[in-house]
Amino acid sequence: AQSVAQPEDQVNVAEGNPLTVKCTYSVSGNPYLFWYVQYPNRGLQFLLKYITGDNLVKGSYGFEAEFNKSQTSFHLKKPSALVSDSALYFCAVRDGGGFKTIFGAGTRLFVKA
């Protein structure tokens, strides 16, 4: 069965510092991995995805994520955090042959000035 774990409910980081939001997954086939962000009172917005190819993928707003097959992880990163990055972040996985996307519980990111 597919599953996604986001081990941290909350991540706190100072503006200008690098940030990491962690995600690990479990699928039976090839994983298709996604990160979404939710700003207050808004729907989810797509940030980036890994389907195949280069393990480091770049997305919107300066975010990137690294696919690590041996550790079954897909951590979200940004070299320099902004206060405006404060939001709820969701990792999601889809088994390559399936239609259903499984979402993690979400990690709330606080960036303080």
Added chain:
Amino acid sequence: DVKVTQSSRYLVKRTGEKVFLECVQDMDHENMFWYRQDPGLGLRLIYFSYDVKMKEKGDIPEGYSVSREKKERFSLILESASTNQTSMYLCASSFIGSSYEQYFGPGTRLTVT
């Protein structure tokens, strides 16, 4: 830009009422989804549709039904609302195929009293 709209941002209904939540997308997407979002649980799939008049149950379909009469419109129906259906409801759409990301509406916060 893809636009997914939902009929209401906030809705208050009484126990036992029939509730309709409507979702419209303007990008000719084949797939449409209904999720509910609850704190600490992430997003859980209620129903999914991959074509007009086609539907598949998600993880938590009990107490809900759906209708897709036109490609751009996907409705979620709560046959007899109960207090445990108080939640944020998110609609999403995507192109068919596992590698495509989903586009979300702003959400409807439903309160059942």
